[in-house]
Amino acid sequence: MADTDEILYDKQRRGVLITLNRPAAMNAATRPMLHRLGRALDDAVADPEVRAIVLTGAGGRAFSTGMDQGGGAAHRREMDWPYGVRAGEAAADFIENYRGHEAIFMRIFECPKPIIGAINGYAMGVGSWMSLFTHITIASENAVFAQPEVRHGSNTGFIWSLLAGFKDGLRYSLTGDHIDAQEALRIGLVNQVVPAEHLLDECFAIVERIALVPPETVKLNLQLATMGMQMMGFKDAWTIDGQLSAAAHTLLREELRRPLDEKRKAEGTRAYLQMRDGAFQPEPFGPRAGKKA
Amino acid sequence: MTNFTTILFDKQRRGVLLTLNRPAIRNAINRRMKDELGAALELARGDDEIRAVVITGAGAGFSSGDDMNEAGVGAPVWPYGIPEGSALGEVYNQLRDRQRQEKIDEQLQRWQFPKPIIAAVHGFCLGSASWLALSSHLTIAADDAVFGQPQVRHSDGTDFIWTVLGKFKNALRYGLTGDSLDAKEALRLRLVNKVVLREQLLDECFRLVERIALVPPDTVKINLQKATSGYEMMGLDKAWALNAELSALAQLSRREEFYAPLEAARQQGGWKGFFDKRDEPFKK
Numbered sequence: 001m002a003d004t005d006e007i008l009y010d011k012q013r014r015g016v017l018i019t020l021n022r023p024a025a026m027n028a029a030t031r032p033m034l035h036r037l038g039r040a041l042d043d044a045v046a047d048p049e050v051r052a053i054v055l056t057g058a059g060g061r062a063f064s065t066g067m068d069q070g071g072g073a074a075h076r077r078e079m080d081w082p083y084g085v086r087a088g089e090a091a092a093d094f095i096e097n098y099r100g101h102e103a104i105f106m107r108i109f110e111c112p113k114p115i116i117g118a119i120n121g122y123a124m125g126v127g128s129w130m131s132l133f134t135h136i137t138i139a140s141e142n143a144v145f146a147q148p149e150v151r152h153g154s155n156t157g158f159i160w161s162l163l164a165g166f167k168d169g170l171r172y173s174l175t176g177d178h179i180d181a182q183e184a185l186r187i188g189l190v191n192q193v194v195p196a197e198h199l200l201d202e203c204f205a206i207v208e209r210i211a212l213v214p215p216e217t218v219k220l221n222l223q224l225a226t227m228g229m230q231m232m233g234f235k236d237a238w239t240i241d242g243q244l245s246a247a248a249h250t251l252l253r254e255e256l257r258r259p260l261d262e263k264r265k266a267e268g269t270r271a272y273l274q275m276r277d278g279a280f281q282p283e284p285f286g287p288r289a290g291k292k293a
Numbered sequence: 294m295t296n297f298t299t300i301l302f303d304k305q306r307r308g309v310l311l312t313l314n315r316p317a318i319r320n321a322i323n324r325r326m327k328d329e330l331g332a333a334l335e336l337a338r339g340d341d342e343i344r345a346v347v348i349t350g351a352g353a354g355f356s357s358g359d360d361m362n363e364a365g366v367g368a369p370v371w372p373y374g375i376p377e378g379s380a381l382g383e384v385y386n387q388l389r390d391r392q393r394q395e396k397i398d399e400q401l402q403r404w405q406f407p408k409p410i411i412a413a414v415h416g417f418c419l420g421s422a423s424w425l426a427l428s429s430h431l432t433i434a435a436d437d438a439v440f441g442q443p444q445v446r447h448s449d450g451t452d453f454i455w456t457v458l459g460k461f462k463n464a465l466r467y468g469l470t471g472d473s474l475d476a477k478e479a480l481r482l483r484l485v486n487k488v489v490l491r492e493q494l495l496d497e498c499f500r501l502v503e504r505i506a507l508v509p510p511d512t513v514k515i516n517l518q519k520a521t522s523g524y525e526m527m528g529l530d531k532a533w534a535l536n537a538e539l540s541a542l543a544q545l546s547r548r549e550e551f552y553a554p555l556e557a558a559r560q561q562g563g564w565k566g567f568f569d570k571r572d573e574p575f576k577k
Contacts, residue, residue: 153509156516158523166458166520167486170430173516174409175504187483233527240522248515256509279507 006033007040008058015052015207016044017200020130023059028068029126034104041111051211051218053111054203055134056118057127060196063117066125066149070269079261084252091250098246105159106238108133109226112219114210118203119143119181120196129157132189135222138203139181140196144286145189148176151276153257155248158241162234163188178286295336299326301351302333308345308502309337310495313422316352321360322421327399334406344506344513345409347498348429354416355426358444361564365544369556374547381545388544392450392537395421400428400452401533404521407514409505413498414438415491419473424452427484430517433498434476435491440484441473446571447555448547450540453532457524458484472575 008019018040020027044050057063080087085094108115108130117134122144131137131145147156150173161169164187172179181193194202210218264272283289295302301312311333313320330348337343350356366384367376375384403410403425412426415435423440426432442451445468456464459482467474476488489497505513558570 150508150512150516153512155512156519158519161520161523165483166524167431168483170409170517170520171486173520174430174513175501175508177504236526237523240526241519244515244519244522248512251511251515253509253511280504 006030007036009040009043011047011050013204013208014049014211015054015204016047016050017054017056017204018044019056019058020064021058023057023061025065025068025070026062026122027057027059027064027127028066028070029064029130030068038104038107041107041115045111045113048215050113051215052114052116052207054116054118054200054207055108055130056120056200056203060120062122062124062127063119063131063143064124064127065122066127069272070264079252079258081254081258084254084257085250094250095243095246098249099242102238102242102245105129105133105157106235109135111135112222114207114218114222116203116206118199119145119190120199125149125154129159132157132159132163135226136206137190138199138206139184139190139193140199141181141193142196142287143181143184143190143193144178145172145184146176146178146283146286147173148178148277148280150174150176151280152260153248153252155245158237160189162229162237172285176280178283180285180287180289183285295332297329297333299323300329300333302336304340304343306499306503307342307506308347308499309333309340309343310499311337311346311348312351313349313356314351316350318360319354319357319417320350320352320422321357321362322425323360323363326360327395331399331402334403334410337408338406341510343408344510345411345502346406347411347413347495347502348425349413349495349498350415350418350422355412355414355418355438356422357417358420358422361567364449369547369552371549371553374545374549374552385541385545389538389541392541393534396452396533396537396540397530400424401530404428404529405518407517409502409513409517411498411501413494414440414485415494420444420449421452424454427452427454427458430521431501432485433494433501434479434485434488435494436476436488437491438476438479438485438488439473440479441471442468443471443473443572445469445471445543446575447567448543448552450536450543452540453529453536455484457529457532458482470575 006021008021010017022028044053078087085091115134117131117137119131119137119139121142123131124146128145128147150156156173160173168187184190185193260272260276263275299315301314303310315321337346366387369375370377375381409431410429411431412429413433414426416437417439418426419441423442445451451468455468463482479485480488555567555570559567
């Protein structure tokens, strides 16, 4: 597999390091990037030298801040108000389009080789889902998890409820509040928290340990866990999650969404995010919260 | 607000406070309170100013659970433990209809309520009150909160919500014995989101209501649905349907040697006599 500019593929220590590589945009995801991530996983699965995969983000500030809210503006079409759909697009088209959008996460989950998330900074929205769908998740001390997109009328992912449990999943999903690495550990989103400088070494130490077990055994035991979750209904839950995501995106209200879109158009992404998040700051559980609350 | 007699309905800070209000009998939940709670939620559903609901209890605690004066189906006659002249099938039907009403028509409906329900738990929160608190979408506990399902000690059912939240082993540890647990243990088991000082409980809940109110209502509704229907897809509604049947069976499975002494204690010393007799062996 050739490196592309948005996904780096670097074999090492019995595994491969796959890096989300848009550091200037804090590794915000684009559709092409997610598509390439899928291809990189295929390559890793096909390569017998690769026993496990480590997934991280470039630049040290973020794993991924979620779907790109700014740079992808070229294909961002004007909303048709008061309908809250993009001009020329029927809600039914949107729902159909959306079906594929959540596939990458189940593809991570169903990958026949272990994927270890190395979460080195912000993991927001789609970035949080990529982190949480990995089979093992190690966070650096500066990791932050959140789904702030709920504040602009987007959706959460059921994987938060699955891992954190109903109440803690909802506590953070309903508000989009940030949480730091220690809270993520407490509620079960991650396996372990380590200093940033040890993150990749810790992950590859696990890869090397996994590589001591016969590959067929690893594959079967991975399936035992992931298929067990699916048999208990996780696959159905994720299917309805996709349907509700499409609904969330087609139920935008003009008075809530239009000012945000206009702000972004006039003043850019930073102003848009500030308008969206201002009322929620300071984040009570984020790393700058001073541990009160 | 309207003519509720067992609860209070008090709009404030972008939400509404529903207070279980029978403090003289520890906010015991009778049929009327269940009906009024349902009616209050319907009012809250239709009121755009209400973005979330907080439920608490008046006086010393949240609630001690179902009102025992309405429990059961009449004085048991042994060895079958059912009322004089009744048939097992008939009594089972009666018990299961009540259970289905409570688990499916009321609890599952509340679970699917389109606005977040936050339980503000202080003091005792036992039996069906624990189910009300735990099946709420968010639960904040005061440091004096006590949770338990002591009714198992007189042959009554537990609720699967304990297993969903507290997981298999922890839920069984407390469900099999009826042992109670404090706020700190409830936090460890993840039955509650957070523990705060008693005097800060309602303020903490309404700060959360106000924070939720910053998010668009449609988005809150969909994200709430994502979590609740996700659990339904994973089988929670079926688990509760089964739960209703098994709880009816639990109530029907009373054995003379366990239950007759409790009934005798009640006739002598009222409900206090009944509970003392029931709980005394567990205090050693």
